[in-house]
Amino acid sequence: MKKLLPAIAVAAALGTIGSASAQVYPSRPITMGMPFAAGGPGDTLARILAERMRGSLGQSVIVENATGAAGSIGTGRVARAPPDGYTLILGNWTTHVVNGAAYALSYDVISDFEPVSLVATQPALVIARKSMPANDLKELIVWLKANPGQASAGNAGVGTASHVASVFFQKETGTRLALVPYRGSAPAMQDLLGARIDLMFDLAADALPQVRVGSVKAYAVMAKSRLAAASDIPTVDELGVAGLHISLWNALWAPRGVPRNVIGRLNAAVVDTLADPSVRRRLEDLGHEIFPRDQQTPDALGVYQKAEIEKWWPIIKAAGIKGE
Numbered sequence: 001m002k003k004l005l006p007a008i009a010v011a012a013a014l015g016t017i018g019s020a021s022a023q024v025y026p027s028r029p030i031t032m033g034m035p036f037a038a039g040g041p042g043d044t045l046a047r048i049l050a051e052r053m054r055g056s057l058g059q060s061v062i063v064e065n066a067t068g069a070a071g072s073i074g075t076g077r078v079a080r081a082p083p084d085g086y087t088l089i090l091g092n093w094t095t096h097v098v099n100g101a102a103y104a105l106s107y108d109v110i111s112d113f114e115p116v117s118l119v120a121t122q123p124a125l126v127i128a129r130k131s132m133p134a135n136d137l138k139e140l141i142v143w144l145k146a147n148p149g150q151a152s153a154g155n156a157g158v159g160t161a162s163h164v165a166s167v168f169f170q171k172e173t174g175t176r177l178a179l180v181p182y183r184g185s186a187p188a189m190q191d192l193l194g195a196r197i198d199l200m201f202d203l204a205a206d207a208l209p210q211v212r213v214g215s216v217k218a219y220a221v222m223a224k225s226r227l228a229a230a231s232d233i234p235t236v237d238e239l240g241v242a243g244l245h246i247s248l249w250n251a252l253w254a255p256r257g258v259p260r261n262v263i264g265r266l267n268a269a270v271v272d273t274l275a276d277p278s279v280r281r282r283l284e285d286l287g288h289e290i291f292p293r294d295q296q297t298p299d300a301l302g303v304y305q306k307a308e309i310e311k312w313w314p315i316i317k318a319a320g321i322k323g324e
Contacts, residue, residue, distance in 0.1 A: 029060040033089040035074030041205040056269035071095040079107035083257030101316040102159040103323040113253040115301035117270040120288035121249035122204040123223035137219040137239040144175040153177040153199040154188035165201035204287030
């Protein structure tokens, strides 16, 4: 029996070491799922985050693009991933709000994920071809009401932010537009530049480059406050259409069941990243606005997402928006 005691002690010590090692997180690279195409605004944001989070986590964060079905393919992969904190999803308003109403999903946009943190948001801008006769938003609405169904509004595809924004704009202003879906915002923008369509309700990251060079008219920012990157463009509230707000916000989630201490570690890395002045400058230049520090918590993301679902699902369902 005495001979067994040292062996038992060694085994116990090794077990303790093994248990401690298992609790070290992260001990290998982390994959950040990006459910949209490489080179797009979401992908650019993911790579900026991944690059800076590596320093906070001490491990590489690898961005993996898995596209299709308005982001639901890549999002579904993460929902089914092991809940160990090594697979994340940088989703957004489309993947975690709109798709829940527009698609028959194999996962639940709330219960199959653990919130990590809100990241950044970018509002839509009301923009038009240069030759549009209206000089401001009020004149535009008057013109649209005088010409119901005559103006065409391009969007990036069914269920996208620009599509839902078009529907929301009509509802709130009492106007009627001819909605034209494209396969992405780039071809829609090309037709706007060529005056083959009249309007777009396009995201800041896509619209600002054209606004800055004067290729399109910018009527308003569809948000409560002006954009830091384009402070000369007034908000819809300033122009008399209060509450006409729509933004594509981004956030980080993990699969359901990831331990709370791991979520805390990931959240701390996001908070640290978003506090970095160089990251903030890069995101602001792209038209993103970073959420305030008190909203960068897992609980805040959960509350925010549910509020957005309560706002947008009735609008999406009433408009009959269905994913293709």
